Amino acid sequence: MRHKVEGETAYYHLMSRTVGGEALFGDREREVLRKMIWQIAEFSGIRVITYAIMKNHFHVMVEVPGEREVSDAEIVRRYRVLYPEPTPWQPMRAEVLESHLMDGTPQGDELRARLIHRMHDVSWMMKTLKHRFTRWFNQSRERFGTIWSERFKSVLVEGDRWALRTVAAYIDLNAVRAGLVEDPKDYRFCGYGEAMGGGRRARKGLQIVDPDMAGYRQTLYGVGSEERPEKCSFDRKTAVRVLEVEKGKLPLSVVLRCRVRYFTDGWVIGSPDFVRKQVEGGAQPGVRPRKAHLMRGADWGGLSVGTGLRKQLFR
Structure with missing residues (x-):
């Protein structure tokens, strides 16, 4: 999948797990x-909508903007964010970069092109994030080697508010599924918990999903239903029985408290038309084509997924 779509705003759910x-x-x-x-x-010019960091993996949902024009002043500002102090890997100070850009030197032109190339690209963002964290982690423990099991997983999400809200809620409920908290606001390492704790960036991110947060809270807590779901997770064995044996459905707020493969092993999530276009546009010669399927197991509000997943909805 391409992760740098020129001229289009795109939304992704990204996930990476530790070795083993x-x-x-x-x-x-x-x-x-x-x-x-x-x-x-x-630095990347990518907006974080929400995230969840667990003991052995993390999720982050992002918006990659369609407008990609970056002024020299903004390049310098972002450079300072990424390199507040010189490092062995990037010894140049922001003041030096600023001088080159203002003077229009050949080196400045080269630096501008190189830095802009690294922006608005989730592949570069995730590669840099995992590399930087690995370096810090290894130095803090006097160890070496990778800590990540594989390349990150990526699911393209339609910019429709319902699709974004559903995926964001799945991410913010990670700690609830793991039994670490009963309420996602009590988990300090997720976007919703940070937003409820007063984090302005986290609140702005979630406002992309729902400006006043009311509808998002409904999806998280199931407060729009007659009966509130059980406080922690829904037993996988019971969920499989309801879906596979009884051919039934579960409340959305209950399903979001299970580990659903659509959100990590799918390819694209959104309306049937959106998914179909992405599937058809991503077809490659000689490769078995992906298909668009309506998401099953709950009332997903008409969402579809581009994937071959038909069995083992829950992991």
Whole structure:
């Protein structure tokens, strides 16, 4: 999948897991990773909608803007965000970059092109995030080697508010599914928890999904239904029985408290037309084409997924 679509605003759910699913991240590690997500996204010109950092993996949902014009002043500002101090890997100070850009030197032209090339690209953002965190993690433990199991997973999400809200809620409910908290606002390492704790950036991110947050809270808590779902997770065995044996459906707020493969192993999520266009546009010669399927198991509000997943909805 291309991760730099010129002239179009795009939304992605991104996820990466540690080697072997090992629980490497305590509070300190999760806090460092949280700060790095905001820092590298800001340099990239990518907006974080929400995120969740767990003990062995993390999720982040982002908006990549369609407008890509970046002034020299903005390049310098973003450079300062990414490199507040010189490093062995980037010894140049922001003042030097600013001077080259203002004077129009050949080196300035080269630096401008190189820095802009790294912006508005989730592949570069995730590669840099994982590399920086690995370097910090290894240095803090006097170890070496990778801590990540594979390349990050990426799901393209339609910019429709319902699709964005559903995927964002799935991300923010990670700690509830894991049994770490009963209420997502109590988990400090997710976008909703940070927003409810007064984080302005996190609140602005979630306002992309729902400006007044009321509808988003409905999706998180199921407050629009007659009966509120159980406080933690819905037993996988029970969920599979309802879906596979009884051929029934579960309330959306309950399903979002299960680990649903659509959100990590799918390819694209959105309305049937949106998914169909993405599937047809991404077809490659000699490769079995993906198909658009209506999401099953709950009332998903008409959402479809571009994937071959038909069984094992829950992991």
